[in-house]
Amino acid sequence: MPNVLVLPGDGIGVEITPEAVKVLEAVLKDHATKLNFEYGLIGGAAIDEVGKALPDATLAAAQAADAILLGSVGGPKWDTLPAPQRPELGGLLAIRKALGLFANIRPVKMLPMLVEASTLRTEVVKNVDLVVLRELTGGLYFGEKGRGTNPRSAFDTLVYTEEEIKRIVELGFQTAVKRRKKLCSVDKANVLESSRFWREITLEVAKNYPEVELTHMYVDNAAMQLVRLPEQFDVIVTENMFGDILTDLASMLMGSIGMISSASLNGSKGLYEPAHGSAPDIAGKNIANPLATILSGALMLRYSFGLEDEAQKIERAIERVLQEGYRTPDLAKPGDKVLGTREMGNAVVEALK
Numbered sequence: 001m002p003n004v005l006v007l008p009g010d011g012i013g014v015e016i017t018p019e020a021v022k023v024l025e026a027v028l029k030d031h032a033t034k035l036n037f038e039y040g041l042i043g044g045a046a047i048d049e050v051g052k053a054l055p056d057a058t059l060a061a062a063q064a065a066d067a068i069l070l071g072s073v074g075g076p077k078w079d080t081l082p083a084p085q086r087p088e089l090g091g092l093l094a095i096r097k098a099l100g101l102f103a104n105i106r107p108v109k110m111l112p113m114l115v116e117a118s119t120l121r122t123e124v125v126k127n128v129d130l131v132v133l134r135e136l137t138g139g140l141y142f143g144e145k146g147r148g149t150n151p152r153s154a155f156d157t158l159v160y161t162e163e164e165i166k167r168i169v170e171l172g173f174q175t176a177v178k179r180r181k182k183l184c185s186v187d188k189a190n191v192l193e194s195s196r197f198w199r200e201i202t203l204e205v206a207k208n209y210p211e212v213e214l215t216h217m218y219v220d221n222a223a224m225q226l227v228r229l230p231e232q233f234d235v236i237v238t239e240n241m242f243g244d245i246l247t248d249l250a251s252m253l254m255g256s257i258g259m260i261s262s263a264s265l266n267g268s269k270g271l272y273e274p275a276h277g278s279a280p281d282i283a284g285k286n287i288a289n290p291l292a293t294i295l296s297g298a299l300m301l302r303y304s305f306g307l308e309d310e311a312q313k314i315e316r317a318i319e320r321v322l323q324e325g326y327r328t329p330d331l332a333k334p335g336d337k338v339l340g341t342r343e344m345g346n347a348v349v350e351a352l353k
């Protein structure tokens with residue numbers, strides 16, 4: 001039986017992960033494959049319990065697990081700790097790095113029944129169907145960082161090796177081959193040397209994929225194009241921080257940040273989590289949208305276990321629930337039937353039947 005390590009983390013992470021587990025159990029109820037769920041500590045919860053954002057036991061369990069389902073980490077309670085000890089750097093970034101999860105896949109697809117939930121006009125968002133591939137274990141978040149005195153200063157470094165760029169860009173091309181065969185590499189090559197290098201390597205890799213139409217775009221323009229004409233994009237591949245920022249932006253093309261799921265992969269090893277954070281402003285109120293986490297569970301079935309039919313069953317069930325007018329508050333318009341976190345999870349389970 002495959003082992004799934006569940007790491008709820010902090011804030012709404014504790015509320016949304018049980019809903020995804022519930023849905024995964026329901027979809028596999030009559031299936032030969034069953035998942036064994038184990039639980040671990042990460043983030044602020046782990047700091048409080050054992051004094052470390054990524055306890056050794058959690059890392060060992062993650063290394064042994066077939067897949068990992070993560071909620072979210074962080075919150076004001078731990079914000080004053082030195083950066084390396086904080087839930088985000090010491091927990092989340094540390095586990096991504098330790099497991100070599102370099103490829104972060106974030107699908108951005110507008111569901112027809114959610115066009116009204118977007119803050120953008122219907123004609124802008126109705127055809128959105130793109131994937132962002134965010135490099136996850138290098139770049140600005142992992143380069144040398146530090147502080148200086150006289151003058152008081154601080155620095156972060158954006159470094160990429162050829163190999164790091166190659167493997168994510170190659171995955172970008174491979175993803176594009178299976179879709180509309182368009183890859184947009186987003187960088188800041190007009191200013192950053194690391195981006196000029198990224199472009200060079202991308203052009204080298206492109207020689208192996210003549211059937212894919214490759215374009216390059218500066219990240220500032222990409223941010224603008226994503227809200228101007230998002231349907232122009234098929235697959236976007238980009239640096240760690242650029243991908244972080246652009247996917248929060250892109251989540252609004254789907255109506256809410258509570259809809260954006262992700263898979264972080266290193267071969268078949270995968271960590272699955274919503275792209276949003278721990279949302280301290282709404283934590284503990286049973287109002288967070290669990291769908292991004294439930295959708296991340298579907299990605300787990302797809303990428304870690306090859307259960308494509310079951311992944312699609314979850315996606316269809318979510319569409320049915322939304323079609324019936326059920327919404328969590330982040331997606332709700334007047335007249336919608338508003339559900340809490342748990343009730344939305346239950347509704348997806350019901351729709352699977």
Ligand code: NAI
Nearest residue numbers: 072073074075088257258276277278279281282288289330
């Ligand atoms: P956030 O993504 O947690 O929240 C941004 C806004 O979106 C908030 O208004 C929140 O209520 C809303 N939101 C987020 N997820 C939602 C959901 N599922 N349903 C409904 N509304 C939702 O980002 P923020 O506020 O910048 O960060 C809060 C904490 O989370 C910080 O400690 C941050 O470092 C951490 N964080 C952790 C991440 C992770 O674990 N992967 C990613 C991003 C931030």
Ligand code: MG
Nearest residue numbers: 244245248275
């Ligand atoms: Mg983010």
